[in-house]
Each structure stands twice: as C-alpha cells, then as structure tokens.
Amino acid sequence: MPLHIINASGAPYDMGRAIGEAIADTVHRVTIHNEEFVETENRWTGSDYVRQMMDMTARIFPDLTRELEGMADGMGIAYERAFLWNCRGDLRWPEDISPAVAFGLTEGCTSLILPATPDQPATIAHNEDGSADYDGNCFWLVAKPDTGPAFESFLYPGMIPGHSMGANAAGLVQTINNVRVHDLKPGLPRHFICRAILSARTLDEALNLLKRPDRASGFHHNLGSAAENRLASVEAPASTCHIETITGSPSAHANHLIRPNLRDIPQTITHSSNVRQDRADQLLREADLSATTASDILFDNLPGHEILRRPKDGGDDYGQTLGTGIFELSPEEVRISVHLGPDHQNAYTSRLILEPAPVS
Structure with a gap:
C-alpha cells in the first residue's frame, strides 16, 4: 500500500484545515467506524473529565487548539469529537471495556x-x-507552519x-x-x-x-x-x-x-x-x-x-x-x-x- 503524502502550510487554523481536508475521506471511511473510536465517543462525550482537558489545552496551547479546530472543520466533524479522539490514551477506563479498546490502550x-x-x-x-x-x-505530513x-x-x-x-x-x-x-x-x-x-x-x-x-x-x-x-x-x-x-x-x-x-x-x-x-x-x-x-x-x-x-x-x-x-x-x-x-x-x-x- 502507498504512503499518502500531505503538504500543508500557513497559520495554525489554515494548516489544520488543509490537513483535515486531505484526510477527511479516510476519517469517514475508516476512523469513525473503528471500534475504539466508537466506544470512546459513547463513554466520554460531554464528560467533565474531557471538558477540563479541553479548557486547559485551549489556555496553554492556543495555536495547537486552532490547528485541531482547522483539522476538525476540514474533516467535517465537531471539534469535541476530534479532541476526544486525540486524548483517548489520557482517559481512565473502567475494566468492562471491549477487547478493541483494551488492545488500543496497550x-x-x-x-x-x-x-x-x-x-x-x-x-x-x-x-x-x-x-x-x-x-x-x-x-x-510535510508541514510548513507560519510559526x-x-x-x-x-x-x-x-x-x-x-x-x-x-x-x-x-x-x-x-x-x-x-x-x-x-x-x-x-x-x-x-x-x-x-x-x-x-x-x-x-x-x-x-x-x-x-x-x-x-x-x-x-x-x-x-x-x-x-x-x-x-x-x-x-x-x-x-x-x-x-x-x-x-x-x-x-x-x-x-x-x-x-x-x-x-x-x-x-x-x-x-x-x-x-x-x-x-x-x-x-x-x-x-x-x-x-x-x-x-x-x-x-x-x-x-x-x-x-x-x-x-x-x-x-x-x-x-x-x-x-x-x-x-x-x-x-x-x-x-x-x-x-x-x-x-x-x-x-x-x-x-x-x-x-x-x-x-x-x-
């Protein structure tokens, strides 16, 4: 299989948007159907735990938050959904998780x-x-950010x-x-x-x-x-x-x-x-x-x-x-x-x- 090359540049949001548009088809064809992705969304969407992480990230890393906002818009998914997938390994999972999630965590x-x-x-x-x-x-990804x-x-x-x-x-x-x-x-x-x-x-x-x-x-x-x-x-x-x-x-x-x-x-x-x-x-x-x-x-x-x-x-x-x-x-x-x-x-x-x- 080939390795798909993405070129992206510009301000944080613009670079993220270019990345998101390049991967959008694969995200909708593969990622959102991945069992770990589905269970992460079902269990953690709207949680205080994730909201604390989202607020802290926006305060400490505003440019990277804008980059992911651009990616989310380019992918055609909500920002919280993109953020949640990017903190999947930071979450405290209970023991009653599916084998797919257990495999992902290890x-x-x-x-x-x-x-x-x-x-x-x-x-x-x-x-x-x-x-x-x-x-x-x-x-x-070959990236040339403005900053x-x-x-x-x-x-x-x-x-x-x-x-x-x-x-x-x-x-x-x-x-x-x-x-x-x-x-x-x-x-x-x-x-x-x-x-x-x-x-x-x-x-x-x-x-x-x-x-x-x-x-x-x-x-x-x-x-x-x-x-x-x-x-x-x-x-x-x-x-x-x-x-x-x-x-x-x-x-x-x-x-x-x-x-x-x-x-x-x-x-x-x-x-x-x-x-x-x-x-x-x-x-x-x-x-x-x-x-x-x-x-x-x-x-x-x-x-x-x-x-x-x-x-x-x-x-x-x-x-x-x-x-x-x-x-x-x-x-x-x-x-x-x-x-x-x-x-x-x-x-x-x-x-x-x-x-x-x-x-x-």
Missing part, C-alpha cells in the same frame, strides 16, 4: 537510538505499530501530528512509544505535548515540555537534536520524567517503563512488550554497529520474539507494524526514510535541511 511500538560511529551518523529508528484498520490508511520550524510526521487519520514519529527543521527528531502507567489525571493531553515538541527548536525546550506537572498522561520519547549532537531516551508518565542521555551505547525501548527508578510504578505490561524489549536488547548487544542498520533490528521477526509485528503473530497488543521510520542526524540535516515493510523499503525519503535559528 498498543505497541519499538524504538532504537544508535549513537554515531565512524561509519554511520547517529540514528533514531522506530516501528509504528497500530490497529490493522489503519494499514495503508495513514499519511506522511515554528517546518516539520514532517507520520499521521493517523483524525489525530494531530507528532505522537508517532517525526522531525523538524531545527534538527529535532522524536519517536514515541506508548506506556500504560496508572497515573492518569485530567491535564494536558499527551498528543498535544508531542505536537508541541515538533515546534521546539532545542532539546531543552522539548525536555521542558515533558517535565510539566500538568500533563494528563505520558509516553516514552526518543529524542535527538542534530544541531546540538544530543540524544535522549525519556520516560515521561504523568507523575514524573526520567531523562537518560544516550552517548556511547545504543538504546532500545518498547512499551513499558524500564529505568530502575521508574519500573516499579504501577503499569500494564504486555507479553509482547517484554518480548520486543528483550529481543531488541539482545540484537543490540550482538550487533556490529558499524555494519548493522536499524532496519535490520526493526524488521526482525524471529517466531515468538517478533519485533516486526504482523497479524496473528501471537502478540497480545496491536499486531500490525504500519511503518518503519529511520532518522539519520547530522549537523546539516536530518535524513528520513520510511519503510512499509521489508518488501517495500523507502516508500518515502526526505532531507530536512536545518534552518538557522531565528534572530531574537
């Missing part, structure tokens, strides 16, 4: 950070795993960009892994935090967003700054933030907290997340990093230990790798390669030339 991805070697630039790489409903129905750096991002139909994998022209790269930590609260939705990071110009700006105490929930973030030659693996549930600077040794992360000071925080850990974490760690230990590429690891499909996810692979979370992103960081540019599987590599390639920092 969705899986795998990310790598490979520091530079004499033969290869520093690399951040990511398998984006999600519902099979979205296989062939996702997009790659903030240009950026590129994988995009689910109906969701604001940033919460999967992307990079901006300030040289920041971000990939996201879901973590299901039991510390959720009404606050800033994690999707908006991820989108705000794509507007940051330095790694410290991005990290400050992840240190905010008013976040509703959180993710694991692999972050890199090409301009600053810095790499970080950040576990950021709602209640805390742990920043691991990555220098000489490579790093892998799946979908649960693994840092010694965080891993005892109550969280849901799937068998698949443990398997992918262990397998990626093993492959990194055994690899000749001067010769091994990140895609070699992310395409690994040893039966019972699969990192590359396919339907019926036995995993107990989302079982479909929708795309693999490889981001190579150098002082002048970020090179992007997006693969749709081992047999469809380089479905999209790009060079993000670093923009000079604006004069203050």
Whole structure:
C-alpha cells in the first residue's frame, strides 16, 4: 500500500484545515467506524473529565487548539469529537471495556537510538505499530507552519501530528512509544505535548515540555537534536520524567517503563512488550554497529520474539507494524526514510535541511 503524502502550510487554523481536508475521506471511511473510536465517543462525550482537558489545552496551547479546530472543520466533524479522539490514551477506563479498546490502550511500538560511529551518523529508528484498520490508511505530513520550524510526521487519520514519529527543521527528531502507567489525571493531553515538541527548536525546550506537572498522561520519547549532537531516551508518565542521555551505547525501548527508578510504578505490561524489549536488547548487544542498520533490528521477526509485528503473530497488543521510520542526524540535516515493510523499503525519503535559528 502507498504512503499518502500531505503538504500543508500557513497559520495554525489554515494548516489544520488543509490537513483535515486531505484526510477527511479516510476519517469517514475508516476512523469513525473503528471500534475504539466508537466506544470512546459513547463513554466520554460531554464528560467533565474531557471538558477540563479541553479548557486547559485551549489556555496553554492556543495555536495547537486552532490547528485541531482547522483539522476538525476540514474533516467535517465537531471539534469535541476530534479532541476526544486525540486524548483517548489520557482517559481512565473502567475494566468492562471491549477487547478493541483494551488492545488500543496497550498498543505497541519499538524504538532504537544508535549513537554515531565512524561509519554511520547517529540514528533514531522506530516501528509504528497500530490497529490493522489503519494499514495503508495513514499519511506522511510535510508541514510548513507560519510559526515554528517546518516539520514532517507520520499521521493517523483524525489525530494531530507528532505522537508517532517525526522531525523538524531545527534538527529535532522524536519517536514515541506508548506506556500504560496508572497515573492518569485530567491535564494536558499527551498528543498535544508531542505536537508541541515538533515546534521546539532545542532539546531543552522539548525536555521542558515533558517535565510539566500538568500533563494528563505520558509516553516514552526518543529524542535527538542534530544541531546540538544530543540524544535522549525519556520516560515521561504523568507523575514524573526520567531523562537518560544516550552517548556511547545504543538504546532500545518498547512499551513499558524500564529505568530502575521508574519500573516499579504501577503499569500494564504486555507479553509482547517484554518480548520486543528483550529481543531488541539482545540484537543490540550482538550487533556490529558499524555494519548493522536499524532496519535490520526493526524488521526482525524471529517466531515468538517478533519485533516486526504482523497479524496473528501471537502478540497480545496491536499486531500490525504500519511503518518503519529511520532518522539519520547530522549537523546539516536530518535524513528520513520510511519503510512499509521489508518488501517495500523507502516508500518515502526526505532531507530536512536545518534552518538557522531565528534572530531574537
């Protein structure tokens, strides 16, 4: 299946409107019929919990609120409906939820950070795993906002960009892994935090967003700054933030907290997340990093230990790798390669030339 490319630019509302119009058909054909979407709407529409989050987001991130308002109008759906879908992972669900929602809440991805070697630039790489409903129905966004750096991002139909994998022209790269930590609260939705990071110009700006105490929930973030030659693996549930600077040794992360000071925080850990974490760690230990590429690891499909996810692979979370992103960081540019599987590599390639920092 092809990767659909969207070009959008302008003021927040205008850029959002262009995105929404480009994805509208897919949203109405696929997203609004997704079982998780339907149950989220049925359970949470009009709730005080969501209203608190909506009001806080409008106050803290007015430009991003306008961007999602534009997306909603372009998609032809109400703003609250679009907002609700973008805070699906921030909500406290009871135990009597459908299997589809349970799978969505424990969705899986795998990310790598490979520091530079004499033969290869520093690399951040990511398998984006999600519902099979979205296989062939996702997009790659090339955005040039009026405010903030240009950026590129994988995009689910109906969701604001940033919460999967992307990079901006300030040289920041971000990939996201879901973590299901039991510390959720009404606050800033994690999707908006991820989108705000794509507007940051330095790694410290991005990290400050992840240190905010008013976040509703959180993710694991692999972050890199090409301009600053810095790499970080950040576990950021709602209640805390742990920043691991990555220098000489490579790093892998799946979908649960693994840092010694965080891993005892109550969280849901799937068998698949443990398997992918262990397998990626093993492959990194055994690899000749001067010769091994990140895609070699992310395409690994040893039966019972699969990192590359396919339907019926036995995993107990989302079982479909929708795309693999490889981001190579150098002082002048970020090179992007997006693969749709081992047999469809380089479905999209790009060079993000670093923009000079604006004069203050």
